[in-house]
Amino acid sequence: MKVGVVLPVYHQEREYIFECIQSMEKQTFRDYKLVIVLDGPNEETVAAIKEASKQLTIAHQIIDRKVNLGISPTLNEGFQLLQDCPYLTWISSDNRYDPNFLERLVETMDQASKETVLVYSFYRRIDQHGTPITYTKAWYEYVEHFMTRKKEEIFQNCFIGASFLFTNEAFSKAGGYRTDFPNVQDHDFWIRLLQHGEFVLLREYIMEYRFNGRFALTTNIPPEQLTMESMASSIDVRKRIGKLPKVSVVLYAHNHVKTINHALNSILQQTFSDFQLVVIDDGSTDLTPDSIHLTHDSRMVPLLLNHRGKSDSIGIALEYCIGDYVLFMTGEDWLDPQALQLMVQKMDTLPSNIEMLLTNHKVWFDRQRKMIAGPIILGNLYGKVALNKTTQPYAVLYRLRSLQKNVSGVLDDQIESHFYNQHAKADHMHWMNMALYHKRMK
Numbered sequence: 001m002k003v004g005v006v007l008p009v010y011h012q013e014r015e016y017i018f019e020c021i022q023s024m025e026k027q028t029f030r031d032y033k034l035v036i037v038l039d040g041p042n043e044e045t046v047a048a049i050k051e052a053s054k055q056l057t058i059a060h061q062i063i064d065r066k067v068n069l070g071i072s073p074t075l076n077e078g079f080q081l082l083q084d085c086p087y088l089t090w091i092s093s094d095n096r097y098d099p100n101f102l103e104r105l106v107e108t109m110d111q112a113s114k115e116t117v118l119v120y121s122f123y124r125r126i127d128q129h130g131t132p133i134t135y136t137k138a139w140y141e142y143v144e145h146f147m148t149r150k151k152e153e154i155f156q157n158c159f160i161g162a163s164f165l166f167t168n169e170a171f172s173k174a175g176g177y178r179t180d181f182p183n184v185q186d187h188d189f190w191i192r193l194l195q196h197g198e199f200v201l202l203r204e205y206i207m208e209y210r211f212n213g214r215f216a217l218t219t220n221i222p223p224e225q226l227t228m229e230s231m232a233s234s235i236d237v238r239k240r241i242g243k244l245p246k247v248s249v250v251l252y253a254h255n256h257v258k259t260i261n262h263a264l265n266s267i268l269q270q271t272f273s274d275f276q277l278v279v280i281d282d283g284s285t286d287l288t289p290d291s292i293h294l295t296h297d298s299r300m301v302p303l304l305l306n307h308r309g310k311s312d313s314i315g316i317a318l319e320y321c322i323g324d325y326v327l328f329m330t331g332e333d334w335l336d337p338q339a340l341q342l343m344v345q346k347m348d349t350l351p352s353n354i355e356m357l358l359t360n361h362k363v364w365f366d367r368q369r370k371m372i373a374g375p376i377i378l379g380n381l382y383g384k385v386a387l388n389k390t391t392q393p394y395a396v397l398y399r400l401r402s403l404q405k406n407v408s409g410v411l412d413d414q415i416e417s418h419f420y421n422q423h424a425k426a427d428h429m430h431w432m433n434m435a436l437y438h439k440r441m442k
Helices: 014-025 044-056 071-080 099-113 137-148 152-155 168-174 185-193 224-242 260-266 288-292 311-316 339-349 413-423
Strands: 003-009 030-037 059-065 088-089 116-126 164-167 197-212 247-253 275-282 300-305 325-329 356-368 370-377 396-399 429-441
Touching: 003 071, 003 099, 014 044, 014 339, 030 044, 044 059, 059 071, 059 275, 071 185, 088 099, 088 168, 088 288, 099 116, 099 164, 099 197, 099 325, 116 168, 116 185, 152 185, 152 224, 168 185, 168 311, 185 224, 185 396, 224 300, 224 396, 247 260, 247 311, 247 339, 260 275, 275 288, 275 311, 275 370, 288 300, 300 311, 311 413, 325 339, 325 413, 339 356, 339 429, 370 429, 396 413
Parallel strands: 003 030, 003 088, 030 059, 116 197, 247 275, 247 325, 275 300, 356 429
Antiparallel strands: 088 164, 116 164, 325 396, 356 370, 356 396
């Protein structure tokens, strides 16, 4: 068979199962084999699968495993039986597939370059009742923006949807599905798969993806957990392949919708490009998360969390930092274009016992969206004058190894001074007399 398809099944609605299997039976492309792996589902689900599969006229096999092992072992078990198939995919038991679903994916893969390891397509949305979710111009624009990416941006976001086909050879090279990140196994797999070749987007809507199903992962796992696990996978793969940046920038945001794009652009447009940007949204109630989500860059690690407070959020962000150095920012501030280049160049020349590079920051007063220049606060005054909102140690580059991750109990408005005070020893710091950080004040 040319294509091997795995259908993993845990608990599922009877109606969804019949709709899924019926849609696969109606496929115009027939040169495929379907392996259904029952991952310890309840009796009602097992009965529905066995009854629905009687409609199948294509080659198929049911693996009735009584023990639930999770999605990754289930997929690997199914693909193990499809090693003779050059192309592979897997489908969800709550989705519906257009009759030309496999045909169009296979045609696209056949016509792609030999370096192509993955093809994927757009998808339509249906609700838990199978009713199409209203499609608007804004929806189609969102799909186009979100799913049209450079492959390197898979590190930032899982833009591959539920309609895809990949090569068996690349599947083997990537090592199959891992159990390390059980709730984001697809994203983890895409990150590893795309290290072995190229991908092609089929700009057609050839399947229906169900939202809000009772047993759906996105229904039962909190979005924050999915985000953190997904980015943990991204960091893990970066470490494994040696894709480590020189510096990590931690950008904290909470209801910064009016200024967040300026802050993001000031980082992404730096003359020094070897950095990682950990953007952490602390439960914003405005459109700040949308601005973060719509910003494309493979160096970004977006963490969209429930509201925790600045100290706890920064503590979480540090767990995702993998640069030699760390710089902290907030969503209303910005950097000079050469800030990272000059700071990193200087830090690289300093002895290893220097844990902080102090620079200056310029204060700007925001008066009804008009910026009024304020004073330049000298970094060598940090700790020598009373710390307040103006004289906090904003413009500091730290060595990552020197930062303590436990910041519990630290007040949110004192988090910058907390890190500073940990290492505020004359022989552990160096001052560079340049204003590279811009602090916006109300």
